[in-house]
Amino acid sequence: MFNGSVNSGASGRSEESIGKGFNSVPSSSDSLLTIDEVQKTLNRSRASVYRYTNTDTRNLNPPFNPRKLNTEFRSDQKDQLLFHPNEVARFAKDILRIKEVTVEILNSPSSETQNILKAILEELRIIRAQLEVKSDTNQTVTNHLTDTDRKAA
Numbered sequence: 001m002f003n004g005s006v007n008s009g010a011s012g013r014s015e016e017s018i019g020k021g022f023n024s025v026p027s028s029s030d031s032l033l034t035i036d037e038v039q040k041t042l043n044r045s046r047a048s049v050y051r052y053t054n055t056d057t058r059n060l061n062p063p064f065n066p067r068k069l070n071t072e073f074r075s076d077q078k079d080q081l082l083f084h085p086n087e088v089a090r091f092a093k094d095i096l097r098i099k100e101v102t103v104e105i106l107n108s109p110s111s112e113t114q115n116i117l118k119a120i121l122e123e124l125r126i127i128r129a130q131l132e133v134k135s136d137t138n139q140t141v142t143n144h145l146t147d148t149d150r151k152a153a
Contacts (some may be wrong), residue, residue: 032072032082042087042096052091053081067095 033041041051054068061079064070069091072082092098110118 016068032084033088035081038083038088042092054083
């Protein structure tokens with residue numbers, strides 16, 4: 001959809017900078033922008049960003065509207081509004097007619113959940129390595145028994 005590059009750091013904020021050309025940032029699901037980050041990126045007031053946003057009190061996830069700033073899928077009305085950086089960039093270019101925008105997504109610091117998941121992953125790797133060693137030992141014993149049977153015959 002757009003060409004762009006990823007600029008990452010350690011702070012968890014999104015910033016807008018003026019550069020040559022229009023850049024959008026490919027991102028993962030954990031790099032979604034909050035309403036405050038969109039406000040800073042677009043250099044608009046919070047009320048203005050809410051006015052641009054494609055929301056409906058009767059429909060939790062309204063269909064895509066090319067004239068509005070579309071949110072990511074929400075499972076509950078109380079979930080905060082999150083926006084994909086490419087959607088913010090599309091809106092800035094197509095609707096607001098901002099020609100020179102770079103949306104930067106900076107990596108957020110590790111959360112407790114991420115730390116637990118990393119620990120689980122490390123533990124699973126250790127278990128896998130032990131199972132592979134045990135499998136190799138069983139394979140060696142089986143090969144030795146097969147060789148002994150051949151010599152006896």
